[in-house]
Amino acid sequence: MTKPLNAFIFDLDGVITDTAEYHFLAWQALAEDIGITFTREDNEELKGISRMESLEKILEIGGRTGDFSNEEKEALAAKKNDHYLTLIQKISPSDILPGMKEFIFTIKEKGLKLGLASASKNAFTVMEALGLKDEFDIIVDAKTVINGKPHPEVFLTAAKHLGVDPVTCIGVEDAVAGVEAIKGSNMFAVAIGPKEAFPKADMVYEKTEDVSFDEIVSKFQQS
Numbered sequence: 001m002t003k004p005l006n007a008f009i010f011d012l013d014g015v016i017t018d019t020a021e022y023h024f025l026a027w028q029a030l031a032e033d034i035g036i037t038f039t040r041e042d043n044e045e046l047k048g049i050s051r052m053e054s055l056e057k058i059l060e061i062g063g064r065t066g067d068f069s070n071e072e073k074e075a076l077a078a079k080k081n082d083h084y085l086t087l088i089q090k091i092s093p094s095d096i097l098p099g100m101k102e103f104i105f106t107i108k109e110k111g112l113k114l115g116l117a118s119a120s121k122n123a124f125t126v127m128e129a130l131g132l133k134d135e136f137d138i139i140v141d142a143k144t145v146i147n148g149k150p151h152p153e154v155f156l157t158a159a160k161h162l163g164v165d166p167v168t169c170i171g172v173e174d175a176v177a178g179v180e181a182i183k184g185s186n187m188f189a190v191a192i193g194p195k196e197a198f199p200k201a202d203m204v205y206e207k208t209e210d211v212s213f214d215e216i217v218s219k220f221q222q223s
């Protein structure tokens with residue numbers, strides 16, 4: 001008997017579009033403003049992590065934990081978000097990462113459900129700009145859940161809204177925290193990025209253009 005497959009649940013930033021780069025640029029500018037050197041390597045740890053948690057990590061990197069009041073931290077996070085919103089203003093459907101549009105439409109053609117599980121409060125804005133908002137059956141973002149990734153809540157909420165059992169879902173992520181959230185939800189995890197970064201993923205593709213629907217489904221069936 002083949003294992004039932006009902007849905008694919010995607011992360012957004014860094015999987016469907018390269019907003020991960022814009023998050024990095026906006027954080028880097030903010031870090032510089034407060035005298036902190038923030039590198040691309042540091043940024044890897046922030047992928048999938050909420051806005052406020054990301055700020056805390058940056059302050060930790062710069063040895064400035066405790067230097068700012070809660071109000072000041074809110075203001076810093078708001079400043080980063082304003083910058084990020086400026087950077088994403090130009091996003092259009094041409095910014096969908098290579099192979100992802102075809103992948104998403106194959107999933108739909110096969111009659112499977114599509115969900116989005118994003119740690120971003122800007123997920124709807126970005127999905128709208130990409131022209132993908134109405135293609136997804138459910139979008140769950142950071143505004144609708146209490147616990148951020150690596151907690152499984154965002155993936156479990158998406159599965160619940162889709163009316164499917166998490167074990168019949170495949171999650172797609174580019175963040176270590178995200179893969180942890182998928183596995184914590186009892187879903188099959190596909191990671192995008194360097195193989196060595198994702199020991200917990202069921203499958204890893206280095207780049208989005210390498211993603212193969214048939215290969216993923218076959219590995220899922222064998223799992």
Ligand SMILES: O=P(O)(O)OC[C@H]1O[C@@H](O)[C@H](O)[C@@H](O)[C@@H]1O
Nearest residue numbers: 013023047048051119120121122
């Ligand atoms: O600040 P936002 O848009 O709510 O995003 C929160 C987080 O969203 C995640 O999707 C990104 O991977 C993180 O880098 C980002 O910090």
Ligand SMILES: [Mg+2]
Nearest residue numbers: 011013014174
């Ligand atoms: Mg991501």
